[in-house]
Structure formats: C-alpha cells, structure tokens
Amino acid sequence: MNATLDVKALCLGVLTHGEASGYDIKKYFEETFSHFYLAGYGSIYPALAELLAEGAVTVRAVPQAGRPDRKVYQLTDAGRQRFLATLAATPPSHKVRSEFLVLMHFAALLPPERLLAVLDERVDEFDRTLGQLEECERENPGAHFCAGFGRTVLRAARDYVAAYRGRLAAGPRPAPANDVVSPAVASEPPRRKTGS
Amino acid sequence: MNATLDVKALCLGVLTHGEASGYDIKKYFEETFSHFYLAGYGSIYPALAELLAEGAVTVRAVPQAGRPDRKVYQLTDAGRQRFLATLAATPPSHKVRSEFLVLMHFAALLPPERLLAVLDERVDEFDRTLGQLEECERENPGAHFCAGFGRTVLRAARDYVAAYRGRLAAGPRPAPANDVVSPAVASEPPRRKTGS
DNA sequence: ACCTGCATGTAATTAGTTACATGATTTT
DNA sequence: AAAATCATGTAACTAATTACATGCAGGT
Numbered sequence: 148m149n150a151t152l153d154v155k156a157l158c159l160g161v162l163t164h165g166e167a168s169g170y171d172i173k174k175y176f177e178e179t180f181s182h183f184y185l186a187g188y189g190s191i192y193p194a195l196a197e198l199l200a201e202g203a204v205t206v207r208a209v210p211q212a213g214r215p216d217r218k219v220y221q222l223t224d225a226g227r228q229r230f231l232a233t234l235a236a237t238p239p240s241h242k243v244r245s246e247f248l249v250l251m252h253f254a255a256l257l258p259p260e261r262l263l264a265v266l267d268e269r270v271d272e273f274d275r276t277l278g279q280l281e282e283c284e285r286e287n288p289g290a291h292f293c294a295g296f297g298r299t300v301l302r303a304a305r306d307y308v309a310a311y312r313g314r315l316a317a318g319p320r321p322a323p324a325n326d327v328v329s330p331a332v333a334s335e336p337p338r339r340k341t342g343s
Numbered sequence: 344m345n346a347t348l349d350v351k352a353l354c355l356g357v358l359t360h361g362e363a364s365g366y367d368i369k370k371y372f373e374e375t376f377s378h379f380y381l382a383g384y385g386s387i388y389p390a391l392a393e394l395l396a397e398g399a400v401t402v403r404a405v406p407q408a409g410r411p412d413r414k415v416y417q418l419t420d421a422g423r424q425r426f427l428a429t430l431a432a433t434p435p436s437h438k439v440r441s442e443f444l445v446l447m448h449f450a451a452l453l454p455p456e457r458l459l460a461v462l463d464e465r466v467d468e469f470d471r472t473l474g475q476l477e478e479c480e481r482e483n484p485g486a487h488f489c490a491g492f493g494r495t496v497l498r499a500a501r502d503y504v505a506a507y508r509g510r511l512a513a514g515p516r517p518a519p520a521n522d523v524v525s526p527a528v529a530s531e532p533p534r535r536k537t538g539s
Numbered sequence: 540a541c542c543t544g545c546a547t548g549t550a551a552t553t554a555g556t557t558a559c560a561t562g563a564t565t566t567t
Numbered sequence: 568a569a570a571a572t573c574a575t576g577t578a579a580c581t582a583a584t585t586a587c588a589t590g591c592a593g594g595t
Contacts (some may be wrong), residue, residue, distance in 0.1 A: 152442045153582070160449055170546055179448070183441040190583055192548055213591040215547040234452055239443035239461045241468070241500075245379040246348045247435035248492060252375070253356055254485040256430055265435045272437070289450040296444065296503055303499035304437075307492055349554070366574055386555060388576055409563040411575040 150236040154186045155194040159203060159230040162222040166207075169195050169218065178283065179290060182276055182297045195220055203229055266312040273305035346432040350382045351390040355399060355426040358418040362403075365391050365414065374479065375486060378472055378493045391416060399425055462508040469501035 161175050169192050176186050198204045203226030209217040285291040357368050365388050372382050394400045399422030405413040481487040
C-alpha cells in the first residue's frame, strides 16, 4: 500500500489549511515548499480539475472585476480521508537531483574560470534560498521543522562550497591533502557578484 | 544556449573515463552518482542506442559465455566535443524533492507512532547513504569534492533529524522554544532498528 | 511604456519509471 | 534451494515541464 505524494495529493494537503484557489495554492507552494517540492500552474490546475471530478474537493466561483472568476476549492470529507491515508502510506523519501554535482564530478573538464563561476552561482543560490527561509515565519510546528531543516542543510552546503571556492582562488594547486574542508572559517576571499 | 544533463549526457560523461557497457555505466551511476542522480536500465539502454545512432559513440560486441554479448561503447571525438559543450552550457542547478519534508510539514495530521517511524526511517537511510559514501575511495578530485559535499550535507541532515526525534521521544510537548536544534549532542536515546 | 500581480486554463512534449521478457553462473 | 550477479533490451505508463492563450489593474 505505497502511495505517492504527487501534485494532486499536495493540493489536498494545502486545502487542509483552509479553502483556496489554484492561484493561492501555487503561492503556498512557492512560499512553503519551494526548497523541497516544485509545482507550476501546468500541474496544479489539472490536478484540481481531477480532484473535483473525483469528489475530493468542491468549488465555489467568486466573480472578479475584469478577470476570470476566482475558483475557490474546499476539501470534502472524502478528500480529507484520502489525504490522511496517503500520508500514512507514503515512504519518507528524500531525493536530490544535482546538475551542480555532476558538473563538479567532471570539474577537470571545465575551464578554470567556468569552474569558479559555477561555484559562485551555487553559493549565491544557496544564499538566496537561505534568505527566503529566514524571513518565513512558521505558523505550524511542521513548517517550523521543515524551515529548520532547510536552514541547517543549506548552511552546511553553502559553507562547504564557499570554502572550496576560497581554496581554489587562493592557490590553483590540486587542493591540500586534508579530506574534509574545515568548517566554514577556511579563508573565503571576497567574490564578485555573479549575474542574477 | 542552456543544456540539460539528462541520462544521455551522463552516459557520455561516464565514457570520458574509458569504454564501458550499459551494465558498467549503471554500476558507475550507482557507485558514484547515486546520492544526487538516479538512472536505471530503462533510461540508460535507450540513451546509448540514440547516442550510437547520432554518432556520439561506437560499439564493439564482446561475446559472452551463456549470456548476451557485452556491448562495449567508446566515445567518439564528436561525442567528447558534445559533452564538453553540454558541460559549458549547463546551469548548476541543485534540486531536492522530499516527500519526507512534506510528511513533516503535515506532522500534526500523523499518528504519533507513525511520526516516530518516519523520523527513524529517514535517519536510517541517511546513515546508509553516509556509510556508502565513506567507503568510496575517490580517484579524481571531482568525485572527491562530490563525496565530501555528500558527507557534509548528509551529516547535517541526519543530526538535525536525529536531534528532533530525540526531543520528541523525551517529552511529547510541542518542542521547547529554541529555534535551531543544538548540534547533534542533543540527547539521542537508543532507537529500535526500523525494518528494512 | 513596461512590468508585476491577479486569474484561469490547454496542448504538446519531454523524461523517466516500472514492469516485462530471458537466462546462465556464482555465491550464500 | 534461493538469491544475487551478469547482461541485454522493449513497451506501457506516469508525471511533470514548457509554451501557449487571454486580459485587466496598478505601480514605476
């Protein structure tokens, strides 16, 4: 009885916090899940249509001035049950897909300046995500755990990459013999901002 | 000029280390990329067939006793050029897809024992991946960087989750007011092994 | 004048997973 | 006796991305 947390299930999940439109749900995804789950309109709208057809949600159309009606969805009892069952049956997988690490695996085939640019870009993006994560006030304890997890892991990742980038810039030698990069302190000279 | 590191590109990458069969490539993926890139036979074999048709690789069939011929692939110059171009044009993205964090976001809807089981399972899996990462000797500096990154990040993740699980087991109160979990030391009572 | 936010959706495509299909040899 | 390793592949399916299509209101 293994279930998957696909976009449909996540929509049900968001609706447990109260009624919402597809647009609202997308916003919620961005604000709350963006560092570990992505979904766009192209998956959310069809998901809601299917959930409606299956009786997991109901809609109410709210007329809007000069734009399409807001379609506000509510969870039905069946929908709530279904979501709880999904939660109970979903294995807690955690997957990373990193083109960054692939690039680094083949670092020897990259021009040196490209290598530096790749590292800078990654650090910048980690910083951006961290910034976004700091500013989020978490209502429920679950979101609190997730934000804490994100901060912890992203900081570790950021510091590791930044330290390596620092050593690279310091001396283009193959890197000193020590295995694990020393924790963050490792000289980190100023970097140029990489284009956004 | 943005490129994607899909399975086809990764196959070319693996072949820069020397000729290999589809089977060998799968093994290489598992040993080296498994914590940040997954691919099965169902994507590797078709990828190799396409690369062959496109002239990026050549094959040599090596007869085998009582099993299908080993088809050993070699990179052509065109294939190598193509891979280098792909590396140069790929944005260093790094994405996480975590059903674990989704589960935790909705922790309030989970039965307490299920919550504990989820946390245990995650810690066990982080430990398993870490074990795999420790035992890998890395030939090239790129792989060294990737292994170090994996160890650093996975340890941070593991410790964060383990500490939280420890606090949960200690007292089922909503969790003390401090924000970030104290680094690893936080009481971590013995856990039962979760079934594999 | 342009961009961002609000608000909905569809269609085509891409990419990947899962299950199937076969079968000898070696290790536990 | 069973499981894992070696070795290839195909077909059906699932899921999600990307681009398209429309259009007003408000801020810079």
